[in-house]
Amino acid sequence: MSTELTKLTELQADALIEIFNIGVGHAANSLSQIVGEGVSLSIPRLEILDSSQIEELSSMISSKRICPVSQDFSGFIDTRAFLVFPEGKSMDVVRRMLGENIGIGDLGEMEQEALSEIGNIILNSCISAMSDSLQSSFQSTLPVFHRGSIDNVLISENHFVLIMLHINFAIPSDRIDGNLIFLLSATSFNGLAAKIDDFIQAIS
């Protein structure tokens, strides 16, 4: 894999952040409606990593054990997407969303399902925004809840490109930082870069 393959220009990256921010904006509306208080989501930046930089991932997520929610999307690109919070923070998110005092101190089935839906709302919104902006359609699986180490849960193949988005999750009086991760093949990554170029040309 040559290194040029796994880069986006500044313009491309900005466009992608813009598209994802539209997506998480919609997701924030849906989540606010569910919890009855203002939830706001934003994506301040993204990073592109390839399989050789996987070591850096752990330090970026700042936690070895994670409970991500994933969905597979297929269309003009195929990607496995994850919503990841550092260990313990997943529980905080669920606790805030359910507005209950969860005393058991672990993610039970009900909490796992709630977290799956939160991931589902955010990931679907991002993909919808991408689908609208880049004028391509996708299909998706239902969300799946995982629990384990970063190596086991996130990395399924040897060769991949990883788009890592930092997401700020703000619920009144609380802010939780997480990550959205899109795992895709080099071919899909190039397909995405080309589509973003079309999008930039169309709007400029």
Add this chain to the structure above:
Amino acid sequence: MDMRESEMSIDDAYHLHVTSTNKAPLGTVVVNPEGKIWFWNRWMVAKSGLSWQEVVGKKFTDQFSDLSNSRLESAINDALRHGLSSLLAQSLHRSPLPLFHTLSDTTTRIQQSIQVIAIEDRSHQRFCLLMINDVSIAVRKEQALRKQAEQLRSIAYMDALTGIPNRRRLDEYLQDEIRRAARSDSPLSVIMLDVDQFKQYNDNYGHQAGDFCLQRISHALKAALQRPADLVARYGGEEFAIILPDTPLAGAKLIAENLFKHIMNLAIPHEASSVSNYITLSMGVTGLQSKTHISGSILLSQADQALHQSKHDGRNRLTVFSETPHQKS
């Protein structure tokens, strides 16, 4: 295609598919590309009281008008417009659809977990499959478990004899409150107190009377502390600790005076006491100075030192902790 299926006529295969879907113990609904209900299985008929004829061909949101602008509606739209599948968790939505265990009782809806799945027909037209699972039993189990966990938790934090918080709860609460006080730069005071000559009381009146005495003192202390954030805990034996958030030393002294009065009003006779004819207390108080970082155990040991000073000085009194010992307040 599977061999057996290829041997079957399309008509038979279709019939078998519909029969299986109808026998399935979950709700299955298919919505067509225009958002109209296209299929509605028998479980849905049984749980909603709405027949196939009543709903098929109707727009989903017309049939269920309270679902317009809901998460379920947008999930259906996501499936039809974008080909995306969604999950509606019971814990976030409870019971979106008017489905009931028995139609004779429509006060309680079935607790639902709903999967919304985008499907395509042969000509790539997008339909949407809804699968509605009854999770009522799982929810009840979960609630029972949670209740048990909460009960266990409260037992673990309670002193068995007096029913007030125990030392474990005290340590955790003190830690939380020290952190909170540091964050908001607010004062915090801690009182340690001890029943004077309790050993003599036990020897004179017996252990059962001693236990009863501790229970009455606990109740009196609890009743005397009126703010919800104040916490009194049994520290061990006849020793109690009181945490007073948002309280400077001057305030804590007033509270301590009030505690003396409450215990005096109990008027528990104590003939063997060298201090008084009734039960009395010795107290020590200390406070968290603003912007200082002190651990809970240091704070408790300061209050304990002051308490010992009270004992040393003749009991039935309050001493404020000071860095230089043997100096009265």
